[in-house]
Amino acid sequence: MIKVKTIIPVLISFMVLSCKSEKHEFPLEKRFWDVNDYRTITLELNYGYEDDEKLPSISDPETRIIVEKLTDHQNYEIVLNDEELGLKHRNKVADEFFDRWKDMNNVYRIRDVQDKYLYDIELLKVWHFGLGLQLRYFKLGNDNILASSDDPNSTITQNRLNFNVKTLIGxxxxxxxxxxxxxxxxxxxxxxxxxxxxxxxxxxxxxxxxxxxxxxxxxxxxxxxxxxxxxxxxxxxxxxxxxxxxxxxxxxxx
Structure with a gap:
């Protein structure tokens, strides 16, 4: 009887932990997350958690890696900085990453009753991810405008370039x-x-x-x-x- 009482709590504990880990799945085995990964991950983070369920956070040793990979700038840099890839292809990927980043913005905007951000570090890391991404996103966009223009010095082309830079600054x-x-x-x-x-x-x-x-x-x-x-x-x-x-x-x- 003593052995049975000792084993049962261990088994129950194992089952609870297993269910918890299976409830939210993230491709942590991948070195880099691509736009398709981000589409699935942001959907899970935005809609897959209960209101009273704790989101992945830097302060949680078990879920810290999720935040670190989510906000790892190398995920977009590995493609956007690769000049062996076509400019149009990199623009397309940059555009998709930008859309996914907008989805990321909604994940950690949670405040407590004192109007404090519950996940301020995570939120800031998401914002920093976006700041770095936008530098490349708008640069690639302008590079594409120049490459596609008959006259890069024309008023129309220069206005488009300046508009993009103004938008970035905004x-x-x-x-x-x-x-x-x-x-x-x-x-x-x-x-x-x-x-x-x-x-x-x-x-x-x-x-x-x-x-x-x-x-x-x-x-x-x-x-x-x-x-x-x-x-x-x-x-x-x-x-x-x-x-x-x-x-x-x-x-x-x-």
Missing amino acids: NYNIYLDETINEEAFSDKGKTLFAEGIDIYFSQLIELYPDADFSEMERKIDLMNAKSNHGKIKESLSKIKSLIESKKIRNNYSK
Whole structure:
């Protein structure tokens, strides 16, 4: 009888764990996730979990790998950065990844009764994934416009290129808007938010040093006035200084 009582709880525990692992399946054995994987995964994350069920998170050792793979920039870089692949093909894949990223945005936008993000680190990693993706997405789009144009210097072509860059800058400004909600983030989240400004906004400005960043400069001033977090204010100020340095260099070279 003693042996039976000892074995039964172990078996029950094993069955519960097995059911839990089988309920949500992710292709963790794959080195890179492609757009088809993302389609299935975002569908599962958005609609496959009960309201009271915990989503994969960085703080959970068992599900941390899911978040890490979901937000791994190499998943899109492996295709979009491969110049041996056709430009049109890479544009198509970039477009599909962009759509999947929009689906990812809905996964972790959950707040508690105090209006704090329950998954702020995961949410920020998703946003950073999108910031990095968009740099390549819009660049490939403009490369395709130039490759398909009879006259790359024509007014029509240049207007299309400038419109895309303006759209990209506008999308980045949406990230800055979250400064208003900085109190919804944990201390680690606020630091990670600032790191996103440091990394991706610097890349944006270096990629398009001649672009019109006047709207972003105004946004930075507004958000700097709103923020009470030292690291965020510092990151905003550094980006504005970088923009101003590019303007000075551009004026000097004219």
